Amino acid sequence: MNVLLDASKKDTKLPAITRAAVALFVTRGVASTTIREIARAAKVAEGTLYRHYESKEDLARDILETSLATFTSFLDRKAREHPSLAGRLRGMSEAFAEAYEDNPDVARFILFSHAAEVARLPKQMRMPRNVVLDILKEAQAAGEIPKDADREMLQAMILGALARVLLAKAYGDLKGGLREKAAEAATWLQRMMGVA
Amino acid sequence: MNVLLDASKKDTKLPAITRAAVALFVTRGVASTTIREIARAAKVAEGTLYRHYESKEDLARDILETSLATFTSFLDRKAREHPSLAGRLRGMSEAFAEAYEDNPDVARFILFSHAAEVARLPKQMRMPRNVVLDILKEAQAAGEIPKDADREMLQAMILGALARVLLAKAYGDLKGGLREKAAEAATWLQRMMGVA
Amino acid sequence: MNVLLDASKKDTKLPAITRAAVALFVTRGVASTTIREIARAAKVAEGTLYRHYESKEDLARDILETSLATFTSFLDRKAREHPSLAGRLRGMSEAFAEAYEDNPDVARFILFSHAAEVARLPKQMRMPRNVVLDILKEAQAAGEIPKDADREMLQAMILGALARVLLAKAYGDLKGGLREKAAEAATWLQRMMGVA
Amino acid sequence: MNVLLDASKKDTKLPAITRAAVALFVTRGVASTTIREIARAAKVAEGTLYRHYESKEDLARDILETSLATFTSFLDRKAREHPSLAGRLRGMSEAFAEAYEDNPDVARFILFSHAAEVARLPKQMRMPRNVVLDILKEAQAAGEIPKDADREMLQAMILGALARVLLAKAYGDLKGGLREKAAEAATWLQRMMGVA
DNA sequence: AATGAATGAGTGTTCATTCAT
DNA sequence: GATGAATGAACACTCATTCAT
Numbered sequence: 020m021n022v023l024l025d026a027s028k029k030d031t032k033l034p035a036i037t038r039a040a041v042a043l044f045v046t047r048g049v050a051s052t053t054i055r056e057i058a059r060a061a062k063v064a065e066g067t068l069y070r071h072y073e074s075k076e077d078l079a080r081d082i083l084e085t086s087l088a089t090f091t092s093f094l095d096r097k098a099r100e101h102p103s104l105a106g107r108l109r110g111m112s113e114a115f116a117e118a119y120e121d122n123p124d125v126a127r128f129i130l131f132s133h134a135a136e137v138a139r140l141p142k143q144m145r146m147p148r149n150v151v152l153d154i155l156k157e158a159q160a161a162g163e164i165p166k167d168a169d170r171e172m173l174q175a176m177i178l179g180a181l182a183r184v185l186l187a188k189a190y191g192d193l194k195g196g197l198r199e200k201a202a203e204a205a206t207w208l209q210r211m212m213g214v215a
Numbered sequence: 216m217n218v219l220l221d222a223s224k225k226d227t228k229l230p231a232i233t234r235a236a237v238a239l240f241v242t243r244g245v246a247s248t249t250i251r252e253i254a255r256a257a258k259v260a261e262g263t264l265y266r267h268y269e270s271k272e273d274l275a276r277d278i279l280e281t282s283l284a285t286f287t288s289f290l291d292r293k294a295r296e297h298p299s300l301a302g303r304l305r306g307m308s309e310a311f312a313e314a315y316e317d318n319p320d321v322a323r324f325i326l327f328s329h330a331a332e333v334a335r336l337p338k339q340m341r342m343p344r345n346v347v348l349d350i351l352k353e354a355q356a357a358g359e360i361p362k363d364a365d366r367e368m369l370q371a372m373i374l375g376a377l378a379r380v381l382l383a384k385a386y387g388d389l390k391g392g393l394r395e396k397a398a399e400a401a402t403w404l405q406r407m408m409g410v411a
Numbered sequence: 412m413n414v415l416l417d418a419s420k421k422d423t424k425l426p427a428i429t430r431a432a433v434a435l436f437v438t439r440g441v442a443s444t445t446i447r448e449i450a451r452a453a454k455v456a457e458g459t460l461y462r463h464y465e466s467k468e469d470l471a472r473d474i475l476e477t478s479l480a481t482f483t484s485f486l487d488r489k490a491r492e493h494p495s496l497a498g499r500l501r502g503m504s505e506a507f508a509e510a511y512e513d514n515p516d517v518a519r520f521i522l523f524s525h526a527a528e529v530a531r532l533p534k535q536m537r538m539p540r541n542v543v544l545d546i547l548k549e550a551q552a553a554g555e556i557p558k559d560a561d562r563e564m565l566q567a568m569i570l571g572a573l574a575r576v577l578l579a580k581a582y583g584d585l586k587g588g589l590r591e592k593a594a595e596a597a598t599w600l601q602r603m604m605g606v607a
Numbered sequence: 608m609n610v611l612l613d614a615s616k617k618d619t620k621l622p623a624i625t626r627a628a629v630a631l632f633v634t635r636g637v638a639s640t641t642i643r644e645i646a647r648a649a650k651v652a653e654g655t656l657y658r659h660y661e662s663k664e665d666l667a668r669d670i671l672e673t674s675l676a677t678f679t680s681f682l683d684r685k686a687r688e689h690p691s692l693a694g695r696l697r698g699m700s701e702a703f704a705e706a707y708e709d710n711p712d713v714a715r716f717i718l719f720s721h722a723a724e725v726a727r728l729p730k731q732m733r734m735p736r737n738v739v740l741d742i743l744k745e746a747q748a749a750g751e752i753p754k755d756a757d758r759e760m761l762q763a764m765i766l767g768a769l770a771r772v773l774l775a776k777a778y779g780d781l782k783g784g785l786r787e788k789a790a791e792a793a794t795w796l797q798r799m800m801g802v803a
Numbered sequence: 804a805a806t807g808a809a810t811g812a813g814t815g816t817t818c819a820t821t822c823a824t
Numbered sequence: 825g826a827t828g829a830a831t832g833a834a835c836a837c838t839c840a841t842t843c844a845t
Contacts, residue, residue: 032830046330054814055813066818075815075816133244169396171383171388174383175379176380176400179378186375193365195365200368207372211404249839250839250840251840259806260807262805262841262842263805263806265841267804271839439723440721442639443638446819457818458828459825461821467819467820525636527634561788561791564781564791564792567780568769568772568796571769571770571772571774572764572771573764578763585763599799602798602799605798641834646811651809651810653811653837654838655808
């Protein structure tokens, strides 16, 4: 299954371009990556990029938007496979792990994009933040967590924690399988929320 | 007190330059910020920047390195004002809040620098990560948290959570005073670690 | 009758191409017109242009050369329908008007091509200038105009005047029918030459 | 005296740029002239051009606008040195000659700019056309030419004739001094208008 | 130390041309 | 003949850096 980026287009050069672009974006940043580098990495002529995207910014924005939308709904789905907050924290943690396993570059690109890039996305776009906020709201309604808990802060803490665990994995700081780590992270989060 | 960036130099134009640079770096990113923009914002001629720094990269690296070193030792100090893990989590949370209050731009620049920029720092440099790792080690030695807990993962979760709370504040998503939010965040972290 | 451009080819896409090309050349200039624009305007694929012409320059040169040759002989014919200089001036003036009525774009393309484009035409090619020079020579031989009149200058004045009248018409500066204006212009030229 | 282009700026590289640009524009056309060519011809770095002009189009427009404004008022002044239409035709003819002698490239650039370039000029800008129209109006008021003569057409004929004479000179088709030719052209125009 | 005009390598982008279908 | 995706050289333009003042 393709969690982050649908590369199942016809036999166009688009998948190669996208893959090469993300890999470069994630290591050097969008601004420091040149069109020439992307083209070379994708084994494509420079002009070919402009058949698929209007500009470099458009390419970056499109990848971010598409991947982020895919991940957001994947996160939502994985969370809602469970009824309880405890299960949902576990589901979200697994979603992060699976996304990373599916495509580490894209996962990092999504989770650590610069604010300037995120600002270019559609204003009303549903984000991981919205998924977590909804889940927390439901948990409050169900009496699983205190009604007066600051959801915005909890959402920031949960996503911040999960994202940084992935980054640690990417940096090689984390020993062991990602799935096990995800389960472990979920357990800590459940303790934090008092639903262990 | 100056938590992040010492601007108390003689009557040189350096403080104006660093202040302008950070503000731009944090909104547009280092690569997308031009020397001309920095010079204009600092009300200084373009060439003047080269009296103080060898290059734009050098400027960015120097600010990051200096601020990060300052913050790291500040974080260490604030944590070690307390003997218990509970107190230290509270101290670190406060360190984040104070750093942000002292200079929001610099705080964000430190906490959300791109991997490529961090990679340029001295290999052996002490980072917030090392502060937290040491504290967790001591907490394990004191029996406050399980001996088999994965410190790397906990460090990632703690710093990820605190950093993202700051980002939420910067985005205006968080209502209320930062100090109160810091106390609240510390409480959640204490629950997570079982030291509430 | 086709005065400027023979579009009566078989059922090829050539006429559509030349028509579209001239329209674009005349408004944007040859250099600023792209193959893609021509192809789009002619409802033809870009590659199709290269079935008919070797290059964009070749296309422009061919249109210019063909149309100019057609116009030059048309101008000659219309002039020589009359024996006197007065009549011939009238005939030439009518030739300009008819050419414009036949195909305004092509007429403007011929009359206001850039020097660089004209320079690419065959060196020995007969031009409107040659037609007028011959007619002036004959008028001198017939004693209609002074033997010492500078034919080159007169030719420039006559063609410059007639061409610019057409341009004024194209710009919408000229009220009234073009044929009447042509007659009027001829009258002024006849006065100039003293053959009214 | 500087008839067309004021090159008396401080000791900047602007005059060299302007001179080189006009020379290239007039032989190859604006669109076909590259920034590199201009820079090389002006013995200046490419980036230097952008200290003085925002873009290549801006450069072309600025030169055209400035030179055309200068020429238009020069034409006006030379014409109005005389009270009669005959004198004014002579004055205008001289203005053309002097402009060409002052700077042949600029004169040609003005008189034979492509329609697309002229279209970019300020809408309300005074043009040679307006000068001639005013003079013809006054000549009609003074009874020197018929009240019902089409001024637009006469203006086109006069300017077209004078411009093309200059072009003939530039092409080397015209023998003799330009001033003498100007006087001769003026005589023909006076005959045309019936004020010889 | 400070200036800012000048530099030119390097960037994103365009577009005439090719060629497999 | 016709197509249009792919190409890559060439373009306009940017910007970090230098240096004479």
